[in-house]
Amino acid sequence: MYAQEVKSTGLVVKPLDEMSDEERAFQVRIDAGEKIEPKDWMPDGYRKNLVRQISQHGHSEVVGQLPEGNWITRAPTLERKAILLAKVQDEAGHGLYLYSAAETLGVSRADLIDDLLSGKAKYSSIFNYPTLNWADMGAVGWLVDGAAIVNQVALQRTSYGPYSRAMVRICKEESFHARQGFDIMMKMTSGTAAQKAMAQDALNRLWWPALMMFGPPDADSVHSAQSMAWKIKIMTNDEGRQKFVDQTMPQIEYLGLEVPDSTAKLNPETGHYDFSDPDWAEFFEVLKGNGPCNVDRLRARNIAHDKGAWFRDGLMAYAEKRKIAAE
Amino acid sequence: MFEFLLRMGDNTLVLGHRVSEWCGHAPVLEEDIALANISLDLIGQTRLWLGLAGEVEGQGRDADALAFRRDVWDFRNLLICERPNRDFGHTLMRQFLFDLWHFERLSDLSLSVDDRIAGIAAKCVKEADYHLERSKDLIVRLGDGTVESHSKMQTALTALWPYIGEMFTDDALDAKMADAGIAPLPSSQHVRFHKALNETLAAATLMRPTNDFAQMGGRSGTHTEDLGHMLATMQFLQRAYPDARW
Ligand SMILES: [Fe+2]
Ligand SMILES: [Fe+2]
Ligand SMILES: [Fe+2]
Numbered sequence: 001m002y003a004q005e006v007k008s009t010g011l012v013v014k015p016l017d018e019m020s021d022e023e024r025a026f027q028v029r030i031d032a033g034e035k036i037e038p039k040d041w042m043p044d045g046y047r048k049n050l051v052r053q054i055s056q057h058g059h060s061e062v063v064g065q066l067p068e069g070n071w072i073t074r075a076p077t078l079e080r081k082a083i084l085l086a087k088v089q090d091e092a093g094h095g096l097y098l099y100s101a102a103e104t105l106g107v108s109r110a111d112l113i114d115d116l117l118s119g120k121a122k123y124s125s126i127f128n129y130p131t132l133n134w135a136d137m138g139a140v141g142w143l144v145d146g147a148a149i150v151n152q153v154a155l156q157r158t159s160y161g162p163y164s165r166a167m168v169r170i171c172k173e174e175s176f177h178a179r180q181g182f183d184i185m186m187k188m189t190s191g192t193a194a195q196k197a198m199a200q201d202a203l204n205r206l207w208w209p210a211l212m213m214f215g216p217p218d219a220d221s222v223h224s225a226q227s228m229a230w231k232i233k234i235m236t237n238d239e240g241r242q243k244f245v246d247q248t249m250p251q252i253e254y255l256g257l258e259v260p261d262s263t264a265k266l267n268p269e270t271g272h273y274d275f276s277d278p279d280w281a282e283f284f285e286v287l288k289g290n291g292p293c294n295v296d297r298l299r300a301r302n303i304a305h306d307k308g309a310w311f312r313d314g315l316m317a318y319a320e321k322r323k324i325a326a327e
Numbered sequence: 328m329f330e331f332l333l334r335m336g337d338n339t340l341v342l343g344h345r346v347s348e349w350c351g352h353a354p355v356l357e358e359d360i361a362l363a364n365i366s367l368d369l370i371g372q373t374r375l376w377l378g379l380a381g382e383v384e385g386q387g388r389d390a391d392a393l394a395f396r397r398d399v400w401d402f403r404n405l406l407i408c409e410r411p412n413r414d415f416g417h418t419l420m421r422q423f424l425f426d427l428w429h430f431e432r433l434s435d436l437s438l439s440v441d442d443r444i445a446g447i448a449a450k451c452v453k454e455a456d457y458h459l460e461r462s463k464d465l466i467v468r469l470g471d472g473t474v475e476s477h478s479k480m481q482t483a484l485t486a487l488w489p490y491i492g493e494m495f496t497d498d499a500l501d502a503k504m505a506d507a508g509i510a511p512l513p514s515s516q517h518v519r520f521h522k523a524l525n526e527t528l529a530a531a532t533l534m535r536p537t538n539d540f541a542q543m544g545g546r547s548g549t550h551t552e553d554l555g556h557m558l559a560t561m562q563f564l565q566r567a568y569p570d571a572r573w
Pocket of ligand 1: 061090091094170174
């Protein structure tokens with residue numbers, strides 16, 4: 001998912017009888033499937049966890065503009081260019097919804113952005129991988145948006161009202177993105193030998209990073225229990241990953257591509273696909289800042305922000321002058 | 328007629344491409360979204376103009392063939408459209424000057440005796456109107472913002488000033504189009520353009536440059552060095568894989 005929870009919050013789920021009255025009433029509401037709204041009482045940990053998750057998700061949408069933006073000026077037809085632009089524009093819009101959702105929890109967008117730019121806040125590891133050929137525009141939509149959807153569809157049921165509503169809006173657009181991505185893949189795999197090679201190359205590079213989007217194996221992610229109890233997290237990392245592999249393997253076959261995992265195959269007993277673990281050492285390196293594009297992505301966002309300062313200041317100054325003139 | 332349509336379609340193609348270069352790099356998210364919108368509109372308009380151009384030419388070329396398989400000397404856009412983005416101030420000023428011209432041009436063309444042209448223009452003029460409102464508003468706010476934003480906008484205006492004259496210079500093709508009632512002479516827009524321009528510059532506290540020299544050539548295929556680089560990027564896939572369908 002876009003908010004990869006890897007750091008433990010150190011929170012252990014308390015049984016109901018050890019909770020304060022407020023905590024218990026809160027948990028009862030969540031268990032009953034009620035939505036928590038911004039003005040409602042909430043535990044500090046809930047608020048903190050949500051801010052981190054929603055802002056991480058927002059940052060992912062914002063940084064996520066870059067790998068696809070990388071091909072907008074090279075899109076091969078006017079229609080493809082328009083579709084890609086509209087897609088990247090949607091991602092910027094998702095960033096906005098999510099920042100607004102985070103702001104309902106008492107943080108400011110400016111502070112969140114500062115945390116992103118300083119490297120303090122994280123975004124999804126997937127966007128630290130490069131887009132190297134045109135088929136990546138297909139594979140990103142198909143696999144990356146596809147993986148995001150698995151979690152985001154679940155997150156529509158999250159307990160926090162503004163987050164849940166943002167997810168409903170976002171999911172509609174994400175499924176559109178995934179379909180458009182698959183459409184590019186179909187064009188590529190039914191095209192020339194060079195196009196097929198591009199498609200296979202894109203799958204080879206993006207398959208493992210897409211699996212990593214769901215976060216580390218459940219066995220290694222201690223924090224999940226409290227997030228699940230609060231319905232900030234709806235399914236475990238491994239459940240999401242399995243769901244994604246199950247829905248994607250038949251599509252890979254349909255496209256006539258080869259999954260870069262020789263162990264991946266349908267297990268007739270479970271009805272699910274078996275598959276191998278991604279290289280978790282690589283995953284943690286990427287999180288530490290050592291992915292192929294971490295430095296470039298942050299640099300691009302910082303340049304945009306720094307070079308845009310005069311623009312933001314200019315608009316503020318003008319608004320200020322109007323206000324004074326009106327008084 | 329083919330050439331005339333290229334002039335319209337190449338403007339939106341080249342400027343739409345320039346605007347799309349900002350994607351993901353704008354000063355605020357709202358601007359990323361707004362610029363993508365403008366670029367999308369311009370690319371959509373390109374498909375209409377170049378689509379009709381291909382039809383009129385009758386050689387089996389569609390909008391994509393015209394956009395991705397012509398070399399620099401066959402492009403007929405105004406030079407201002409290909410000027411590089413530089414900073415955000417240049418981008419906004421370029422957009423404003425273009426929008427001001429474009430809106431008037433499309434308004435006139437919506438009265439063309441050629442139904443196809445009138446139809447496309449009527450569709451595009453609504454978008455151009457919206458673009459112009461937005462650029463005008465930003466020019467005023469940034470011109471009258473901070474000392475720095477004022478100076479950025481003034482610098483951009485001065486740099487782009489020599490590219491305005493080309494918008495209003497008539498040539499033989501323009502005369503033919505005007506005689507046929509297809510499109511009025513570009514020079515007929517001159518007074519309206521400058522009147523509207525002066526109003527916005529005054530509100531923005533920007534100074535009108537006094538130099539009236541005009542850089543020319545885009546409309547007849549003599550471009551700046553920048554267009555070749557833009558096409559090298561834009562046309563890469565179609566050129567490198569001529570047999571592929573995308
Ligand atoms: Fe998104
Ligand atoms: Fe997304
Ligand atoms: Fe998406």
